[in-house]
Amino acid sequence: MIKKFTFSSESVGEGHPDKVSDFISDSVLDACLEQDPQSRVACETLVKSNMVALAGEITTDADFDYEQVVRDAITDIGYINDDDIFHADKVFISNFLTKQSEDIAQGVDAAGAEGKKHEEQGAGDQGIMFGFACNDTSELMPAPIMYAHRLNRKMAEFRKSGNVPWLRPDCKSQVAVNYENGQVTGISNVVISTQHSADVRHAEIEEFCIKEVIQQTLPERYLNDDTEYLINPTGRFVIGGPQGDAGLTGRKIIVDTYGGWGRHGGGAFSGKDPSKVDRSAAYMCRWVAKNIVAAGLADRVELQVGYAIGHPEPTSVTVDTFATNTVSEEAIIKAVQEVFSFKPADIVSQMDLLQPIYRSTTNYGHFAKEGLPWEDTSKADALKSAAQ
Numbered sequence: 001m002i003k004k005f006t007f008s009s010e011s012v013g014e015g016h017p018d019k020v021s022d023f024i025s026d027s028v029l030d031a032c033l034e035q036d037p038q039s040r041v042a043c044e045t046l047v048k049s050n051m052v053a054l055a056g057e058i059t060t061d062a063d064f065d066y067e068q069v070v071r072d073a074i075t076d077i078g079y080i081n082d083d084d085i086f087h088a089d090k091v092f093i094s095n096f097l098t099k100q101s102e103d104i105a106q107g108v109d110a111a112g113a114e115g116k117k118h119e120e121q122g123a124g125d126q127g128i129m130f131g132f133a134c135n136d137t138s139e140l141m142p143a144p145i146m147y148a149h150r151l152n153r154k155m156a157e158f159r160k161s162g163n164v165p166w167l168r169p170d171c172k173s174q175v176a177v178n179y180e181n182g183q184v185t186g187i188s189n190v191v192i193s194t195q196h197s198a199d200v201r202h203a204e205i206e207e208f209c210i211k212e213v214i215q216q217t218l219p220e221r222y223l224n225d226d227t228e229y230l231i232n233p234t235g236r237f238v239i240g241g242p243q244g245d246a247g248l249t250g251r252k253i254i255v256d257t258y259g260g261w262g263r264h265g266g267g268a269f270s271g272k273d274p275s276k277v278d279r280s281a282a283y284m285c286r287w288v289a290k291n292i293v294a295a296g297l298a299d300r301v302e303l304q305v306g307y308a309i310g311h312p313e314p315t316s317v318t319v320d321t322f323a324t325n326t327v328s329e330e331a332i333i334k335a336v337q338e339v340f341s342f343k344p345a346d347i348v349s350q351m352d353l354l355q356p357i358y359r360s361t362t363n364y365g366h367f368a369k370e371g372l373p374w375e376d377t378s379k380a381d382a383l384k385s386a387a388q
Helices: 017-035 066-077 102-108 143-161 202-217 277-294 329-339 344-351 380-386
Strands: 004-012 040-048 051-059 092-098 127-134 167-180 183-196 228-231 300-307 316-320
Touching (some): 004 143, 017 051, 017 066, 051 066, 066 092, 127 277, 143 183, 143 202, 183 202, 202 228, 277 300, 277 329, 277 344, 277 380, 316 329
Parallel strands (some): 051 092, 183 228
Antiparallel strands (some): 004 167, 040 051, 167 183, 300 316
C-alpha cells in the first residue's frame, strides 16, 4: 500500500517577538554561567512595544549589569533602526527576578534534607521529555522543520550583510513537504512572511524571497512547477517585532524542537539552567535518539523519559522506532541504558552543560547545530556494539 501525505513545519526568525524574549532569557543565563557555573536560573522575559520585563528566579554569585545584557541582546538581534519602536537603546527595562525557592533548591542539591530520601541531585521538576531523530536529512532531523529553519537563516544572512536594506528582523517561514512511503518526494508550498521597511514594493520582496532565498536554499529536486510560493500573503508587513505583538519566553516550543513531527512534553527551554530537566533531559533524549539512528539501529526513533521533582532516577524510559528498527526495541533499550545515564547530575556531566553555550541554541531550533554536545554521534559505535 502506497502512503502519501504532506507535512508542514514552521520556523521563526531572530526578530520574532517570542524569539526576542527567548534570546534575552538565554543571554541572562549565559551571563550567569560565565561567572558562576553553579547558577540556578529560570529567567522569563516579556517584550511589548518599547518595554522589556524580566521575571523568574535566579540564585547566583555572578555580578553583572542585567540591563546591559538585555540591550546587547536586542542589538545582536538587529533592532537598531531609527524607525524601530522597539530599539536596543530606547527600551524601558523592568527587573522582577527573585531567588530560587529553597524548597525546590533542596530537591536539586546533592545533599540530604528532611523528607528527602537520598543525598543525590534530583530533577528540578516533574515532567516528561521527548527526543527524536530520523534519516530525512544529514542532520538526522525531519525535513520540514530543517527546510523552514534554513530559509530563516538565509534571510538573516542577507539582512545582517546590509545588502538588502529593506529587510527587518521579524520573519517567519513554513514549508509543506510531500512524502511517499516514508521518503521525501517534493515540496508542495513555501511560505515566507518578512518584516520590511515602508519604501519597498511587494513585487520586489516576492522576487527576492523566491529567487534569492527559496531557490538558493531548498533542494532543487524538490521544487517544481507545482510548488506554490506564498510571500508576505497579507501584502504588507511593516509593523513587526514587539511593536506588532507581545513576546514571551517559551512560546515557540515546537519551532525549538521537531516542527510538530516528534511529540513534546510541554516544557520550554530558554532561560533555564541545566538542572531543569525540561531543558537538559530533552537535550539528552535528542542525543540518544540521534546516536541510535547514526548507529543504524533504526531509521526513525523517539524517546520519552519521565521525572519526579527531587528524585535522582527517571521514572520511565521508553523507546519507539516506528517499526524501522534493525534489532529488537528491547535490545535498543538495553543498549541505551548501558551506554547512557539519565540521572540529572549525569546528564549535566556527560554533556558538560555548565557552560555559557545557550545563546547559540535560541534561534533556528535547539537541535542540528554543529558544536552542541547533544548533536555529537560518537556514542553510535558503543550503542551498536551493546545492542548485538
